[in-house]
Amino acid sequence: MVWVTRAKRGLCAALTTTGLVCAAMQSAGAQPSVPVAVRDVHRVLTPTLPGTYGDDTAVVILGYGLTPEGAMRKELVRRLQTGFVQSVFAPSSPIVVTGGNPRAGTSEADAMAEWLVSAGIDPARILRETRAESTVANARNTAALMDEHNLRTAVLITSDDHVRRARAAFDAAGVEVVGELTPGATPWPVLPLRIEQFGPVLPTDQFARHPL
Template sequence: MVWVTWITRGVCAAVAATGFVCAAAQAGTAEPPAPVTVQDLHRVLTPALPGTYGDDIAVVILGYGLTPEGTLRAELIRRLRAGFVQAVFAPWSPIIVTGGNPQAGLTEADAMADWLVAAGIDPARILRDPHADSTVANARNTAALMAEHHLRAAVLVTSDDHVDRARAAFDDAGVLVVGELTPDLTPWPALPLRIDQFGPALPPA
């Protein structure tokens, strides 16, 4: 629809003003793969922007089960995309990827780390917990990693329907949580956005 195209372009201009670059279709190119909805526009106009943090605060991305072939499921990619943006906004923060449950010889943590490295994250920033098999284990293992590396607090990145349970588990494990970010509350997984101005192109979803 014509009005959707013009609204999309207007939203893209607004988003670009904040530092993001919109990959909405230009004249003579293909339309975006999915129509922009009112909910998508609301996410852009009222986004939950990542915070900026120092080198003593970890960005913790929680795992999600791999396929039997050892590949990333769509929900885990959404978490990784949100985590990547948070990592760009907090370039001094270490990144903890937590998740075991190996499939085809690959753990969630290792698959997540591979994705982040492919997206341009320095491997030296990534701390791996390849043993956790539950949210409680995510929290306990992350607490141990944080203590080992003298990290005082964490920003949790997980799915919207999981964040409350994750927060409770991390609280119980003694981890100070200073922020949360979910793909559902951010615009970039929902609209055809690129973040070229903040870092390299993301791997394909």
């Protein structure tokens, strides 16, 4: 398994030169099988690092309940900021925003898409799933949308305390998840780069709708 260890170390070294920090590696004494080791390269790194992906991988941002007035809560904005960073690292990947539960005539997905467009994302890059009312529905509906657009794999963007359940739902829906990114599990707080720096600069009178 020497080549696996060297490959992982080489990838970490390359990432470190960009100012990012690798997640903790498996102990040197661990000797997983080759298929398991290859599969786990993404799973070791992606909880803390945005990845580079192609146009057949979707960046999937999961919704979060809006206020009764249709405003986004801070946790949803943090998911969007994280998804925005991932979208910069994978500029050819479509972005799926998934979430129904409309409030004041606005679905979670529509509010999310509006924020992303305000952040400079091309509207044509955004795929909206506006009917899901649960994590299971997020996964099933996103799977259908991905199939419609010939997307093979997904990177999940959600909250730290939700990612395990989301991963299980997407696995059950037949979606191949190649990465996960959450607002809290990143190295950014210890770097000059902070997640709160990303996204649109909004007028003061819009802060209630897009709380940062």
